[in-house]
Amino acid sequence: MIRFPTDLAQAAGSDGEIRAGATDLAERRRTMAGEGPLVDLRDVAEARNIEVAADGRTRIGALVTIAALAHDEHVSGGYPGLAQAAGGLATPQIRAVGTVGGNLLQHTRCWYYRAPEAECFKKGGAMCSARKGDHLWHACVELGPCASVHASTLGMALLAYDARIDIVGATMRTVADLYGDGSDPTAHNALPPGAVLRGIEIDPPRRGERSVYLRATSRARAEWPLVEVLVRIGVEAGVIAWAKVAVGAVAGVPLRLPQVEAALVGAPAQAEALVAIAALAREGTAPLPMTAYTVDLLEGVVADALERALVADPVGGS
Amino acid sequence: MTGETTRRGFLRTGVGAALATGACRPTLPVERSADLESAPGVDSTSRVRVDTNLNGQPRAFDVAPDDSSLDVVRATGLTGAKHGCGHGACGACTMMLDEVPVVTCLLPATALHGRRVRTVEGLAAGGALHPIQRAFMAEDALQCGYCTPGFVVEAAAFYDRWRAEHGETEPSRDDVAAALAGHLCRCGAYAAIYRAVQRACTGQLDPGEPAARIDARDKVTGQAVYTVDVRLPGMLFAKALHAPWAHARVRRLDWSKALALPGVRGVVDLLGPAKLVRHAGQQILAIAAVDEATALRAVALVEIDVDVLPALLTVETALAPGAAPIYPRGDRADLPNATEGPLLPERWDGNRRGPLELLSKRGDKANRAIEEARSIGVVADGTFHTQVQCHTALEPHAAVAAWDTDKRLTVYLSTQAVHSTAQDLAQRYGLRDDAVRVIAQHVGGGFGAKATLQNEAIIAVELARVCGAPVRYALDRRMELMLGGNRPGSTIEVALATDRAGELVGMRATATSTAGTAVGTVTTILFRIIYPKAPRALSDLDVVTHAPPGKPFRGPGGPPAFFALEQTVDALAHARGEDPLVVRRRWDPNPARRPLYGWAESIPTWRDRGPAGGDSGRYRRGVGVACGAWFAFVEPRSRVQLESTPDGLVASSATQDIGNGVRTTIAQLIAARFGLAITEVFVRIGESNFVHGPMAGGSRTTSSIVGPCEDACDQLQAELVDVASRRWRLRDAEPSRDGVAHAGGVIPWRDIFRIAPKLVVVGHRARDKGGYFLPPIEGAAAERYVSGSLQITQVEVDARLGKVRVLESWLGLGVGRIVSPVLARSQAEGGVIQGIGYALYEERRLDPRAGYLLTAGLEDYRIPGIGDIGPIHVHFDERGYEKVPGHNVGLGELVTLTPAAAIANAIFNATKWRPDALPIRPDRVLEGLRR
């Protein structure tokens, strides 16, 4: 069974899996999820644009492709970190069809979740195989019984922008709400069944903001991050006036680092000072036996991103 | 192991086969569906009409909601786009959707509605090739060609964009890498792909520039037919039931419900009489049905009861006191063989086999020298761990089998050995040799994993017989990574000692390797072939576990051995305060490698390197060197048949082109003798019924084929001279490049082809002058030579994020005369690239408790991408090997031996930390730098 609704209201509330670009869903249906009913958003006309309101707020439709987000001039001008995150994830072919909504709501890439042989909370099991098994690429922050990390680069990036979300069929306010606190090992996100994401809204660009997206990997390109980070800072009179730091691939949901943000405010805008503050990123981590290195990487990418942010082009010119 | 003829190594041909097993094996238990007529398979829940435009033509399809665009387009016969991974990582399936490249394995067919699709077949507008296609041909930016359609489509889109925005400016390597980041090439054609894309964009390409390979045009246009592309009328599709357990005894196996499913045609039971599962992924049975979806559903209906047994997954557990033997006494015949050579009889102790100490010599003396040398501080030692590496050729193991009558069998097989697999099939099914035809026109990579008769062929053949229809069976990527083959993991302890003068006075190496359920890993033998003079104690142990079996992988045993040995040599040089090149040159008697030292010393990056650990900042650069050596094998029975016809020359041989380029080599050798262009020689290979040709393994292809080609040319030219002399009553006639030279001038060969009767000759390979080191064993002889290589690599280590980048590599090779410099360079670059993957990224990981595969796709099993390689310079020293007909030995394996060692030595030079485990992941680098 497949339906092709023409707007998102029709898509909401039905039983059936929502299919957008299918770059995550297609493989899961083939190898694990089976052939239940589908709600394909192919013929939906709305939610395909990036719109800028008069006051500068930016709305990104859930069906905007990742490539369109990366190349949008308004986005790369006003939210350079977001554009870098979009342009730096997956591969050109995936970005060409993968959507913002699908990226936010994609399922974990944990190899146990994807292995048909494995037991896993997210597949209805009663345990996390990764915890006692091989968790080389798993969490270093404990939020709940599932050891996997959230896959969404855009979710992490939008968390740094305090993005609001627009949902058909549920009331939720922010990207943070979309993910919840990560304590439920069975969930990939907190979106209620039948709800459909219509879009994202971000505050107007902040003049003078400097932002950087970075990921740690072993290969040069097209590799899932070992750790990823988005840093936004405002610098006034040689001092950090405000800071937002989000990190991904370290926990079951994307995280903000409030301790790092707090320490940054008021710090001198100098590399050594920021690198020292990056060490606070280690606070609150609780690595599994094989993931201690990701704590080092976490500190490393935060330091790196802060250093780069210092010399990044400010939004709207300086 | 059931169904697998893996007992012999692949150093074999038919003679051995006939002697080895004698009678035909009993065939496997099979059952046929009572209902062989019901046409449709499992009814899909709903169908969707899709109106699209395919390569400029309007097309309507009726598709199921979950059908992929790739499958739907390929079913129309446009098989250029390939299924590589099925999950968006490799890009082999790339097509343009409204002129934007997308991966079609993940794109639902319903998404094509109202859109325009362009495949590689539609790239050449009006018959004229796209400049990118021409550039790929001219620069040899392809080997097996399986990834090529995807790369070409993406690169063409990049080219069009680039030219529109930047005119004829050359894109940087980084621009190219960013555009092609969604494509993987297992052969490692990236270096040439950079050249092709960059040159095409600058418009420097001459429209008439010839292709380096004669089949390049077929590969860049999607016309080359691989086994997975074969579609026969009435063909059925097979799927297997794979064990999720690493060790289990099957109590009950009931496929009656599966067989009753409409569209299902037959079942073959692969379990064998012991009813044992010995590794996860093991094929338990296979089912043929009218389509893949039906076969998959049928597999899900099979009922199976098992006793799950304790799995021994590591060397430690397999060797623990009381561990049950995986192969009890009496069950040790016919074991899967992880190496190229035949298995020697060895001692067993529980799960331990060996030690093999074959090439030890004066071992006591070596041990004594090492102990004595310790006191004067001229010993270096270390323990090195290497991981399991998967072959993961981009074309999976695949077979399509069709029985003509009960007596004739045709198998399209993705194989490195058409000839010997056909003989093995004939023997297994009690058929005459000429009643079995194995066909492999194009093979999407093998690297050693496709050298023997294996389950994919057995499944297709058995099911085709029971179902009375052709059957296709192919592994998916998960199973390719699980079962397709792997290089065993090893732990090697090494100690080297010199005297005060720096002469090597003792070598000791003890290796413990595990190839899962396979045996035969040998690594330390390579210590002997590279530094043959020193006293040595060399020992190899094999430990069997309940992990999927290893197979011979390009240079079996080599990369682990050289990773351990060449790092220890480096450490010794460092300890002695000597230049590592000087030390090696002192010990190295091999005339093939000696000239390479001078070449290496002339490389400025090497000359100007700093002291070890000289950099202390975040980014630390270093340069490393490593040497390699490999055996020279040849298949002396190799033949080439050459025919002259009025239209030109036709050469044929039962060999196969797995990307090594033998089709081109044959054409080139013959064309050169007759003054023709390579495209004027018609080469027929990839069929077992042609005259005996070499298998692609043991780096033997070129050295086996040069002699027969030259001999065939000699014979044919002699006959043509004869014909011409008689016809035109020539005086002093003799062959020349341009034709028959005689007292009055030269008659072009083409004129003689036209008037001559059809002539057929068969060229043979002469013996090496002075004979062989080892006479042919099962068809392959070891020559009296050891080939030589030397690699220099520069790396950059990011001390903060633990990342190692390979900046640039130089590979020098002493393999004698290079028949085809472009193809040889491609092989060499590909070997270095595979070696970079081995050094830094690749690693098979199994669940430590249950033994199933975790790195089950090309996202998690990480092979190098185009951004990971740095420039690669290849240098050939063509001297030597005068006594070998053709004056050359193979290089296919040699080129992949040194990268891990050179990279590790470069890391030491950069950081003063010596990596002792592969792959050199960021976590290991961070830990190492903390020490």
Ligand SMILES: Cc1cc2nc3c(=O)[nH]c(=O)nc-3n(C[C@H](O)[C@H](O)[C@H](O)COP(=O)(O)OP(=O)(O)OC[C@H]3O[C@@H](n4cnc5c(N)ncnc54)[C@H](O)[C@@H]3O)c2cc1C
């Ligand atoms: C090789 C490779 C590398 C990758 N690397 C990265 C990476 O580094 N970072 C990263 O973030 N991602 C990465 N990805 C994942 C990729 O970005 C996602 O697959 C993609 O963004 C999903 O978008 P889609 O539109 O195709 O989603 P779909 O596959 O269509 O859907 C994904 C999920 O979201 C749900 N969904 C989709 N849209 C909606 C909606 N509007 N409302 C409610 N539910 C919805 C679907 O039901 C489904 O469960 C990679 C993928 C590949 C293949």
Ligand code: FES
């Ligand atoms: S087959 Fe589609 S990306 Fe590999």
Ligand code: FES
């Ligand atoms: S040529 Fe790229 S995979 Fe073989």
